[in-house]
């Protein structure tokens with residue numbers, strides 16, 4: 001997961017390959033609650049690992065459920081069998097509506113029948129999300145519920161015992177959120193032991209597909225709800241939760257929407273395959289595929305897979321009632337930018353009471369990209385966009401905002417390429433406002449990208465696994481300089497702050513020298529060493545370097561290896577042999593490369609080139625400290641002589657000698673802390689980016 005303040009997506013061009021979706025959030029949290037209320041142990045396969053499931057799991061544990069995850073990642077959950085194990089608890093439910101609503105219903109009923117006191121709270125946004133309709137229904141039933149902040153909103157205090165009135169139907173509004181009905185359906189079997197319990201829906205029920213999921217899962221846990229249309233539901237007397245033993249959670253259909261859209265926009269050669277949802281899915285959001293087809297996507301499907309590729313291009317604008325796909329419909333708003341005419345999304349009032357007011361958030365952020373958007377109380381109209389602006393997208397702690405706006409990175413596929421005034425461009429000609437005829441693809445900045453943790457923690461990694469950018473669009477920062485100047489340390493810090501890939505090019509020269517030395521190759525024989533370099537079987541995992549099956553990280557860092565590396569690096573044939581290996585590190589979302597010739601030879605088009613220096617005395621001192629901390633004895637004077645000899649060879653060789661690129665920024669960090677140099681480089685980088693100052 002990218003735990004950084006912002007993630008910059010360079011312009012993306014195409015998509016292909018296979019995506020395996022994480023488990024459905026709606027199914028995961030329903031299954032967890034049902035397993036938690038059941039007798040016996042349920043083995044839950046493919047459970048979603050996310051913020052929202054984490055709060056549900058933590059609550060169930062507090063309530064006395066036993067949880068164990070086996071080596072295959074299967075969760076074994078032993079439920080409380082409808083009998084409270086603890087009568088007092090404070091549960092923090094983050095921003096998870098799928099935990100807050102059903103736990104409120106279940107604990108209110110358990111407190112009423114068995115006694116107890118439970119407090120349910122969440123993040124500030126959760127305390128702004130209405131729950132009055134559920135609270136009213138439960139109070140009419142006889143439950144004691146106190147709203148501890150504002151009436152009708154969490155946090156809530158549930159107390160008991162108190163008598164329940166089960167003879168009358170339980171009435172609940174269905175036109176604001178179907179989660180209130182789901183909560184009652186999941187919890188009322190707790191009290192349907194002696195008599196039928198009837199629920200009546202007041203008003204037109206929205207999001208019916210979610211009720212389908214609830215009913216299907218209740219059936220898996222032994223509860224057969226009788227349904228009369230969408231207005232009346234009867235839980236038969238004698239209902240009892242029974243664990244189904246094993247249960248597989250299907251992939252998240254709402255999460256599939258981003259990849260369906262991706263296929264429609266960018267899979268022009270071969271389809272993008274999405275595994276985990278398909279024709280047999282319980283989730284209503286799988287019908288997003290129909291909306292994507294209406295916009296031009298070509299979709300093939302099997303029981304648990306979809307294959308999507310681009311059909312109409314530009315996409316077709318549509319006018320759609322989105323009641324059946326409330327969450328996934330957000331994705332259509334981004335697809336609309338790539339359409340040939342306006343797209344109108346209707347019946348989406350429920351967006352206003354989600355993680356944020358999604359209607360207003362969507363309109364605001366689309367406008368930042370340059371889009372023309374109209375917004376009504378329950379509808380949104382988006383015009384196609386051709387003159388895209390680079391924008392910092394605020395995500396409002398809403399996972400879907402972050403995932404949706406990643407789709408804006410394909411703007412180069414449909415930007416207006418006629419001569420344009422290029423705004424926010426770092427190059428002086430552009431600053432003077434001269435006309436440019438270059439491709440107008442712009443990057444997109446996603447603020448707070450880790451908000452995807454709510455449902456899809458690895459969303460961006462998964463995206464980068466199936467999309468491609470032109471190499472020249474992938475940003476590179478180079479950090480060159482003499483030995484022990486702190487290049488590696490600075491590169492690590494900068495890459496970490498931006499979520500970029502790291503290339504420690506010195507380690508490639510070191511590995512090549514080490515392999516040649518071990519193979520008893522003459523290090524002065526450039527062609528022979530180059531042959532070793534061309535066949536290196538290197539891999540990089542968790543900061544360690546592997547040569548074939550051996551972890552060579554320690555050997556690589558030895559001073560002797562550094563000297564051998566400097567020796568072999570002087571051969572043009574060796575440099576040529578290692579060139580492609582270095583270029584291959586230019587991967588999404590960007591690269592920080594350190595070495596001697598990163599800015600001058602390997603990545604001459606890098607967006608920022610830093611030439612890092614420090615006095616020889618400072619560098620010898622740092623290297624001395626570094627070696628001592630590793631328990632290696634060293635002599636400062638000897639180290640200084642070695643590093644000066646190495647610098648001299650690196651500077652004076654004919655092939656790609658160490659020298660600053662003409663456009664490099666010079667940074668002497670002799671008197672700077674690591675943090676200060678990192679901030680300096682990040683500030684330089686920010687100046688090259690086309691984004692306005694973050695809000």
Ligand SMILES: Nc1ncnc2c1ncn2[C@@H]1O[C@H](COP(=O)(O)OP(=O)(O)OP(=O)(O)O)[C@@H](O)[C@H]1O
Nearest residue numbers: 483484485486487488489506622626669672673674
């Ligand atoms: N600005 C700094 N202030 C203090 N110490 C630093 C600074 N930058 C780096 N160091 C320390 O100096 C040592 C050498 O840094 P590092 O290994 O990053 O250098 P390098 O240039 O990558 O070396 P090499 O060329 O040998 O790979 C490390 O122990 C690091 O923590």
Ligand SMILES: Nc1ccn([C@H]2C[C@H](O)[C@@H](COP(=O)(O)O)O2)c(=O)n1
Nearest residue numbers: 505506507509565566569595596597
């Ligand atoms: N881009 C590079 C990187 C490294 N080398 C050579 C010269 C260095 O002395 C040696 C070891 O590098 P270090 O790990 O100390 O950064 O490798 C080079 O020529 N070009």
